[in-house]
Amino acid sequence: MLLMAPAAAGELPVPAILLMLAALLAAAKIFGELAERIGQPAVLGELVAGVALGPSVLGLVDPAVPSVHLLAEIGVIILLFQIGLETDLRRLLKTGGAAAAVALVGVLLPFGLGFAVSSFLGLGHLEALVVSAALTATSVGITARVLSDLGRLQDPESQIVLGAAVIDDIVGLVILAVVGQLVAGAALTPQGVGVTTLVAFGFVGAALLIGRIVVPPLFRLLGRIGREHTLAAMGLVVAFLTAVLADRVGSALIIGAFTAGLVFAPTPHAHPIERGVTRLGHFFVPIFFVSVGAAVDVRAFAEPRVLLIGGLLIAVAVIGKVAAGFAPFWFRGRKLVIGVGMVPRGEVGLIFAQTGLAAGVLDAGLFAALTLMVMVTTFVAPPTLKLLLGADPMADAPDRDGAPAQLVNDA
């Protein structure tokens, strides 16, 4: 399953795409630097750059052009691979109970509140279902990038957010598959839902188990014959293959890439691979975030109905996830940070909306309202997290923008 809806636009000639990439990179870097100047994470600047360059404003970047879409997907794959490389699985599993509680409440509460609001607004059952499902999403990409921009990826709160966002992403895929079947007119069986869920979680477990047996000897061999950039390239090859495998078994490309990072994290090759991949990330990752921004159509927000429904959905979206942050009542850290970290819906929320639109379940107004909800939750979380977490302890790290800061992996 891809992160964004299948591209509809045709392919452009190479020079036209190079122009698009030049505009995209220049805007991403300039807006990213400006965002940091006013004390915000660079990713916020990239999202704003995307809105400005996108089809609904300047029209300089079209995220639906196939090769721009491909570069964006490679960007989010590289980002999640990097995040995986920096993640200590044992520490992540230690936060497992708290993360599961946050994820569970963070899915159930927004779904329930969303269904209630939808019924209050007089929407049909299927419409209400799609709207509520879109509210359950969390964008692990945006949240992880913000925490990384702020140099806070190793905080206990961040580890819980990361774990919960990954669980949430897997749950989101299950919900999307089920909603897709319902929208297509299929009957809902508990057995079908069970199998889909099992496959989604089973993939990560199986890939970790097999990867931890196969990868170390393979890379010990490569480490003897190859130079650092060969190792980095081969690490990327494994990430691509794991991503495709995850997609084939019904999970998502980014879950596969994250799992590949987890496999390498405890090996001695994690650092050389991360160094090589980080430089690539400086090029590819902004393409993803600018594309997410460019997918926003600002023209739809002029209608009062869109603003009214959108406003209600935003309230539900924020309340549901912030409350979920308080679900692990036994955790003695800053629960508000966890809740705010779960708020951005990002590209995951957009796929739900696009699935509903493409299937004819949502009309243009409801679609625009969901887009508004996605946009506001995505744009509000980074500055709020920045406010909550205060000064950035890694402010002078040279590799921060577009890539996780290089923190010591204690595995």
Next chain:
Amino acid sequence: MLLMAPAAAGELPVPAILLMLAALLAAAKIFGELAERIGQPAVLGELVAGVALGPSVLGLVDPAVPSVHLLAEIGVIILLFQIGLETDLRRLLKTGGAAAAVALVGVLLPFGLGFAVSSFLGLGHLEALVVSAALTATSVGITARVLSDLGRLQDPESQIVLGAAVIDDIVGLVILAVVGQLVAGAALTPQGVGVTTLVAFGFVGAALLIGRIVVPPLFRLLGRIGREHTLAAMGLVVAFLTAVLADRVGSALIIGAFTAGLVFAPTPHAHPIERGVTRLGHFFVPIFFVSVGAAVDVRAFAEPRVLLIGGLLIAVAVIGKVAAGFAPFWFRGRKLVIGVGMVPRGEVGLIFAQTGLAAGVLDAGLFAALTLMVMVTTFVAPPTLKLLLGADPMADAPDRDGAPAQLVNDA
């Protein structure tokens, strides 16, 4: 004007392209390391990997898929940008007379010999013209990469080869434009040829002049507000824009990228930009060379007529360029190195062949014979240069494969 013929294949889904890229990267790195193990430049291994993965053997990589084609074009743009960044314009201009002599003889001699052989074989005028034109090409990408792999980019012989290859590339574009007009049935006017020539050479001069005035103050400003990876990204933006500009005025993307490198070379930002771009090159550059290899159809070589004509063309191709190396009779270096450095036709020769095939001037047999000539000249030059230049003084440089070695730029 693009380096390779416009893509004919359709776009594939993202997971299919990721699989293709995984196969491509893994094969490029493994074959590249193996080539170096047996004392050959890494680029030879990448070309062989391309032939093996290409449609005519394993069918795992199709260089005509639009986004693979785009990534390959970005690869050769990055390569020529890197080469430009390392080139001292004053030293290149000092070799100007010798380079011009090599380029001039290296175009006239293969063209004349090719036309004679074609007439001897009983080909028509238009056929003979396309075949002879294809013989004039030099692949600056392959030659520069081999010299860089061998750590010899700053040798006087290499500087002459580089200068001659760039002149040759510009002349080649003029010939291609003229042949294209003739093939399309247009009349040939000296005025038309003159204008095409002027535009091609004028672009490099004008870009250098304007670039040297505009770029330094712009990047002094950026250098104050941005970090290293921002500078590298903005350098790449300038390279993309200059490449597109070159393409728009009728020159080539790679000429524009090389010119952008020349503009940055004497500035203090050349090194940070090169460091950032080199890591990107490790990913993108092999995609280009594997694509060149994958464009070779090995099945066509079974026919005796193809082998006969191909053999004659190979002889003419090698004799013409090696003799051109001796054209600057006053140069006291190793003239054989210069001649051999000019031999590979690479992707530039392939466009001539593809232009002729697409216009219906060449039949499948002649096309295959030209492809054989391109392949043999491209594959023979790297090991011969290696033999002539002996041991590699930069053998342990970590950043060699896929990128020029970091040599001191004395400007």
